[in-house]
Amino acid sequence: MRWTNLFVLAEVFGLACLCSGHATALAKETALVQRQTPSENRPFVFRGDNRSPREIRDAGGFRPQGDGWEHDESSYILDHHYHAGPQGCGEDGGVFRTAYVSLAQERETAERYGRWLYEVRATPNILDSEGRYPETEVMALGGIHWRQVRRYVLMPADPEELIDEGSWIENPEYDRATYDEGPDAFRARVNVDFPYGLRDGELDSDSDDSEDEGDGPQRPLFAVVDRFMDSTPGMYELYGGFPPTFQQYAPRDDIPGSGQTQPAQEPQVSYDEAAAMLNHYINSLPSVDQALQDLLRDIDRAACPSFIAPGSFFGRHRRAAIVEAHSAAPSVDIQNSEQCVLGSLRAEVRLHNWDWAGSSDRLFLEIGKNSKYDGQQPHYKLKDSPSAGDTMPFTIDIADAFGTNLVTLDKIQYVRLVSRTDNGGVGSNELALKGFTAEDWSWGRDCDKFKSIDFEWHLSSALSAGTSDDLIITKERNHPINQEPASGLIFTHRPKLGTSGKAGLNLTALYGTETVPIGKVNYLQIMSYEGISHESEDQWKWGGAKFTAICAESGKKAILNKFESDYYWHYRTYPVEMPIKVHDWKWEDENLQGNHPFPRDAPKCLHHPPHPKSGASLATPPTPPIHYKQARHLLQPRAVHTSSLLQTKTQTSPNLRRFFHSQAPKMAPIPATMKAISITKNGGPEVLEYTDVPVPVPQPDEILVRNHVAGVNFIDTYFRSGQYPSPTFPRILGQDAAGEVVAVGPAAAVPHIPGSTVVFMNGTGTYAEYSTVKASAAVALPEGVAREDAVAAYLQGLTAWTFIRRAGLTQPGEWAFVHAAAGGVGSLLVQLLKRVVGARVIATASSPEKRKIVEGLGADYALDSNEDWVARVQEITGGHGVDSIYDGVGKATFHKDLEMIAVGGSLVMLGNASGNVEPFDIRPTLGPKNVRLSRPILFGYLTEREALEKYAGELFEFIRSGKVKVLHHATYDLKDTAKAHADIESRKTTGKLLIKIN
Numbered sequence: 001m002r003w004t005n006l007f008v009l010a011e012v013f014g015l016a017c018l019c020s021g022h023a024t025a026l027a028k029e030t031a032l033v034q035r036q037t038p039s040e041n042r043p044f045v046f047r048g049d050n051r052s053p054r055e056i057r058d059a060g061g062f063r064p065q066g067d068g069w070e071h072d073e074s075s076y077i078l079d080h081h082y083h084a085g086p087q088g089c090g091e092d093g094g095v096f097r098t099a100y101v102s103l104a105q106e107r108e109t110a111e112r113y114g115r116w117l118y119e120v121r122a123t124p125n126i127l128d129s130e131g132r133y134p135e136t137e138v139m140a141l142g143g144i145h146w147r148q149v150r151r152y153v154l155m156p157a158d159p160e161e162l163i164d165e166g167s168w169i170e171n172p173e174y175d176r177a178t179y180d181e182g183p184d185a186f187r188a189r190v191n192v193d194f195p196y197g198l199r200d201g202e203l204d205s206d207s208d209d210s211e212d213e214g215d216g217p218q219r220p221l222f223a224v225v226d227r228f229m230d231s232t233p234g235m236y237e238l239y240g241g242f243p244p245t246f247q248q249y250a251p252r253d254d255i256p257g258s259g260q261t262q263p264a265q266e267p268q269v270s271y272d273e274a275a276a277m278l279n280h281y282i283n284s285l286p287s288v289d290q291a292l293q294d295l296l297r298d299i300d301r302a303a304c305p306s307f308i309a310p311g312s313f314f315g316r317h318r319r320a321a322i323v324e325a326h327s328a329a330p331s332v333d334i335q336n337s338e339q340c341v342l343g344s345l346r347a348e349v350r351l352h353n354w355d356w357a358g359s360s361d362r363l364f365l366e367i368g369k370n371s372k373y374d375g376q377q378p379h380y381k382l383k384d385s386p387s388a389g390d391t392m393p394f395t396i397d398i399a400d401a402f403g404t405n406l407v408t409l410d411k412i413q414y415v416r417l418v419s420r421t422d423n424g425g426v427g428s429n430e431l432a433l434k435g436f437t438a439e440d441w442s443w444g445r446d447c448d449k450f451k452s453i454d455f456e457w458h459l460s461s462a463l464s465a466g467t468s469d470d471l472i473i474t475k476e477r478n479h480p481i482n483q484e485p486a487s488g489l490i491f492t493h494r495p496k497l498g499t500s501g502k503a504g505l506n507l508t509a510l511y512g513t514e515t516v517p518i519g520k521v522n523y524l525q526i527m528s529y530e531g532i533s534h535e536s537e538d539q540w541k542w543g544g545a546k547f548t549a550i551c552a553e554s555g556k557k558a559i560l561n562k563f564e565s566d567y568y569w570h571y572r573t574y575p576v577e578m579p580i581k582v583h584d585w586k587w588e589d590e591n592l593q594g595n596h597p598f599p600r601d602a603p604k605c606l607h608h609p610p611h612p613k614s615g616a617s618l619a620t621p622p623t624p625p626i627h628y629k630q631a632r633h634l635l636q637p638r639a640v641h642t643s644s645l646l647q648t649k650t651q652t653s654p655n656l657r658r659f660f661h662s663q664a665p666k667m668a669p670i671p672a673t674m675k676a677i678s679i680t681k682n683g684g685p686e687v688l689e690y691t692d693v694p695v696p697v698p699q700p701d702e703i704l705v706r707n708h709v710a711g712v713n714f715i716d717t718y719f720r721s722g723q724y725p726s727p728t729f730p731r732i733l734g735q736d737a738a739g740e741v742v743a744v745g746p747a748a749a750v751p752h753i754p755g756s757t758v759v760f761m762n763g764t765g766t767y768a769e770y771s772t773v774k775a776s777a778a779v780a781l782p783e784g785v786a787r788e789d790a791v792a793a794y795l796q797g798l799t800a801w802t803f804i805r806r807a808g809l810t811q812p813g814e815w816a817f818v819h820a821a822a823g824g825v826g827s828l829l830v831q832l833l834k835r836v837v838g839a840r841v842i843a844t845a846s847s848p849e850k851r852k853i854v855e856g857l858g859a860d861y862a863l864d865s866n867e868d869w870v871a872r873v874q875e876i877t878g879g880h881g882v883d884s885i886y887d888g889v890g891k892a893t894f895h896k897d898l899e900m901i902a903v904g905g906s907l908v909m910l911g912n913a914s915g916n917v918e919p920f921d922i923r924p925t926l927g928p929k930n931v932r933l934s935r936p937i938l939f940g941y942l943t944e945r946e947a948l949e950k951y952a953g954e955l956f957e958f959i960r961s962g963k964v965k966v967l968h969h970a971t972y973d974l975k976d977t978a979k980a981h982a983d984i985e986s987r988k989t990t991g992k993l994l995i996k997i998n
């Protein structure tokens with residue numbers, strides 16, 4: 001019985017032990033691996049895993065495999081982890097132990113494994129051997145804690161389908177305070193600096209000073225690991241002690257479990273149990289070992305690591321083969337296969353389009369059963385030496401394959417693709433498909449060709465969404481910049497923002513025929529074209545497109561609406577990409593919903609008589625999906641320019657080469673150091689030091705900006721003085737700036753063009769010649785807005801505008817009160833409240849000169865901040881009070897605010913220039929008037945890119961239209977920043993203080 005159980009498991013699981021801590025159900029055929037060079041060191045890494053988030057959470061994270069791994073010296077050897085042999089990852093003793101868990105730096109690599117994709121915060125215990133192991137694999141020494149998992153997503157069943165970016169689920173227990181905001185957050189990276197001896201276990205004499213464990217043997221590798229973990233900066237703070245203690249969490253229902261997502265039929269034995277059983281029998285019964293080797297005779301021992309790390313290479317690629325083969329094999333949704341008689345049978349086999357997917361052998365299709373083949377399955381040659389991407393249709397002779405002129409669907413249960421060498425021998429590649437059921441079939445469709453395709457389109461209404469380029473629709477891929485495509489339609493000429501229209505595709509020009517097979521409409525592209533090669537690129541923001549096609553056979557209308565909403569910025573080197581699958585089309589008539597042009601749920605065969613001409617036929621297979629590498633630019637922008645940084649002989653930062661995605665040509669080279677204002681301790685303006693510091697290195701999702709103008713804000717003085725604690729020293733201050741994009745990270749969420757001007761805030765410190773900032777946090781500066789105005793209005797203007805719209809909620813005609821109205825935020829609040837909202841504005845200022853300025857900005861009343869302004873408010877409003885108050889003073893004005901506020905009014909505390917408000921009892925303080933009190937933070941309103949673009953676009957439009965006037969107090973040189981701090985703290989400034997840098 002044990003023998004039988006073993007082979008049942010071997011059939012189901014194949015060779016499925018994973019050296020990363022679990023086993024997975026696999027087919028046992030071999031597969032090839034495309035080796036990749038390692039990518040750059042990233043703050044996040046990825047893992048594909050069959051286990052659900054709830055299972056990972058219950059374990060406390062991704063644990064190393066094998067009980068007692070921490071006491072096994074061999075478990076600390078990276079090569080041991082990676083090169084676990086084909087005997088189920090086991091060695092003598094029956095249990096495989098490893099101190100590591102495999103992850104991938106490239107998301108695309110991790111997407112190949114398992115059913116769930118996890119994004120994990122990198123920590124110093126994650127080791128990168130920089131090319132020693134393929135597929136950008138990295139190893140987590142001691143595993144991964146659940147608190148490191150930032151988010152997770154269930155991968156599509158179709159391996160070629162892109163992950164819906166909106167499907168990611170944030171981990172509510174991700175330790176953001178430690179990994180994103182803590183003082184050691186900057187150390188959260190993959191580690192390339194670790195003891196070399198961990199790679200192969202060979203230690204030199206200097207490193208072999210292991211500790212003695214009482215009566216036990218010495219443990220040199222553990223000693224090396226122990227010292228490494230103790231001495232690495234940030235290791236304890238970010239990862240914890242070693243060996244690790246995995247936290248146990250209380251149950252919670254909002255974490256997805258296996259029961260919510262597992263297939264209906266699961267093996268009764270767990271993956272880990274199956275792997276353990278295999279290991280036990282393999283090591284205890286040599287004959288079983290040999291039997292397994294015979295089963296897996298084509299697997300090269302040296303190639304075993306190709307599919308056991310980081311999860312299981314077979315995991316998704318074997319499923320991919322089966323999914324495609326089922327679609328290409330006989331396919332129709334039938335209720336009773338015994339009553340469906342086929343009069344003809346046609347198969348279509350398609351190879352993947354990867355470079356290595358072809359074969360030098362001859363490819364045969366085996367199907368049916370006929371005694372004339374002497375016990376062999378009937379086989380038919382498809383092609384000699386097929387190439388990658390080849391499609392091979394073949395009409396099967398039913399009489400030859402099955403020995404009868406008619407065959408029912410239930411007789412088609414086994415199909416095999418096999419390669420044969422020139423001498424007739426069976427090659428090393430085969431794919432067996434079996435277990436066909438009635439549900440695997442679907443009816444042939446009644447719409448094979450389109451005779452016309454029209455599309456409706458629109459541009460976004462966002463600021464600067466229009467373009468001076470022409471827009472073209474074409475089916476060509478990777479078209480050269482500034483060359484009009486050979487086949488395409490210019491459907492709009494220099495459209496403005498919000499423009500929309502309708503156009504028809506010229507099918508003859510695009511496809512060469514008046515009608516086009518539906519499967520041939522598998523890709524369309526919207527590109528911009530000027531025709532003047534030296535013209536700079538012009539960004540434009542697409543809105544979306546909807547396609548309507550008419551079937552040539554029936555005249556019915558089918559629609560394609562998956563591209564109706566795009567709303568991304570594009571330019572000549574970043575077109576709108578539209579990969580199309582057959583099943584994306586739907587009937588236009590709502591009454592025909594469910595009667596899909598290419599049905600997934602088709603009529604049942606019982607509705608048709610069992611007749612040779614019943615109409616059952618092979619469904620045309622879907623068009624080949626775009627390869628994930630070609631589809632990457634749908635998720636991230638392409639390279640725009642070759643970096644001139646890499647050719648310059650000027651001294652540069654050694655890390656820039658690895659991180660920079662692009663740099664515009666003809667730019668000055670980026671130096672290794674820059675001038676900046678830095679603080680090493682808290683204090684007065686005198687602690688601001690004008691010094692040389694390294695140019696910051698952008699992360700993959702960031703851009704590097706050469707700053708032209710930076711702003712001075714009260715919050716800078718708070719961090720300098722210590723009123724707000726600084727997370728680290730030394731620190732470069734500064735919140736906002738405008739400048740030139742000089743480099744774009746490869747994973748930038750927004751495709752900024754090198755050489756373009758952007759305005760941003762919350763970067764790495766803007767009192768410097770260069771700053772890095774997340775690409776999603778920078779906004780392109782529109783025409784008609786000066787850099788100085790943009791910086792003067794950006795942080796303070798967004799603060800004023802979002803606080804009005806989201807916190808104060810001031811309505812037209814209401815009374816609004818603004819403290820310190822001559823300052824940067826105050827002056828913008830007055831203008832926005834009066835000229836945009838339409839409120840009645842009362843404001844304060846400390847001098848006659850400032851009050852005159854405030855009146856000029858639109859305030860209905862400008863009061864002296866040194867007089868009894870509470871009494872004046874009661875007088876002006878007839879005892880009603882003010883409906884909203886915007887207070888940046890804080891402690892000195894808070895209680896007076898409560899005296900003059902109206903019942904149900906909003907008190908927005910936007911600063912504390914006079915000090916923090918002292919603690920108070922909420923009920924007696926706010927209750928009598930039902931006051932809404934808030935202390936908002938700007939960045940909380942701008943977490944979504946759409947919100948940032950919305951409010952920034954509105955603000956810039958107010959400036960460009962003249963509704964808002966930006967006040968400038970003075971502009972200082974970078975070296976004079978201390979004077980700027982002294983001036984702003986004196987309370988004698990009017991408007992924004994700026995620092996001129998480059």
